[in-house]
Amino acid sequence: MKIEEISVILAQLFNSDAIAHNDEDTWQVKSDRLNLLVILSENHSWLRLLTPIAPVSEAQVMFEQLLTANFESTGEVRYAIGQNVLWGVFYHRLESLTSEDLQSAITSLGTMAEAGLSESFQDLIEGRIRQIIYAAKLQNQSLETTLQTLERFYQEGMLGGLNQKPEEREQFLGAWKYQLKRLWSEVDANES
Structure with missing residues (x-):
């Protein structure tokens, strides 16, 4: 996937006023159903999608269930912890990423964010x-x-x-x- 395609796909999925693209390596989407960060690695070889799910303090008692979900049911997206936040994340090598992969990952992260901690x-x-x-x-x-x-x-x-x-x-x-x-x-x- 070419970097320019990311903006096109985001524009297809979200209103343009929900998308901020202030530098070439990051996009931020704030919609009523999803807060999404799209980040490229420094050398632009990897793409990472992140959406906040809950504070770590709320999720801590459910770590076993979250890790089990990572193993059994989350598919292409995963739960991860960083900066005292439980995130839904997706990593993919940019070179082999297709538009279908990106759209599917965004949909999966949206589903994960909507569910929050309820399933766990x-x-x-x-x-x-x-x-x-x-x-x-x-x-x-x-x-x-x-x-x-x-x-x-x-x-x-x-x-x-x-x-x-x-x-x-x-x-x-x-x-x-x-x-x-x-x-x-x-x-x-x-x-x-």
């Missing part, structure tokens, strides 16, 4: 619920007993807090019950 958070929560189920099954508890324990924890304020409104408590309990029922049969206490 869901994976984290599901992992924790699986741990609860595993522990309950190790103690030979049934699903019904585990649900009763959960309700008792809410009534005693160990989960949710004593000042929680009754409708909030019911909503949280409903979510817990749904997840426990959904995952119960998938967890085997005999596996380590």
Whole structure:
């Protein structure tokens, strides 16, 4: 890909007032759905795309899920950390980059930015619920007993807090019950 093509592709994807190209090595796109940095290496052999996802402090508890996503599902884009920010990134050698590759990477980064940490958070929560189920099954508890324990924890304020409104408590309990029922049969206490 030639450097001039980058500006053309960005102009096709975004309004011209959303694009800043103040020097030959960088473009910045600020749209309502995506903040994107496009950076060329000093020798113009590599192109890097970056979009901020979240502060590192918010993402830290989900590092395992983010690295797993890098391995299993993010495709051409990756999560990375720099300057205390979790970024969505794409690196490619400029010489072999096609316009389709660039457009696809921008679309993928847009999807990643829109999702934020929600998918990783869901994976984290599901992992924790699986741990609860595993522990309950190790103690030979049934699903019904585990649900009763959960309700008792809410009534005693160990989960949710004593000042929680009754409708909030019911909503949280409903979510817990749904997840426990959904995952119960998938967890085997005999596996380590």
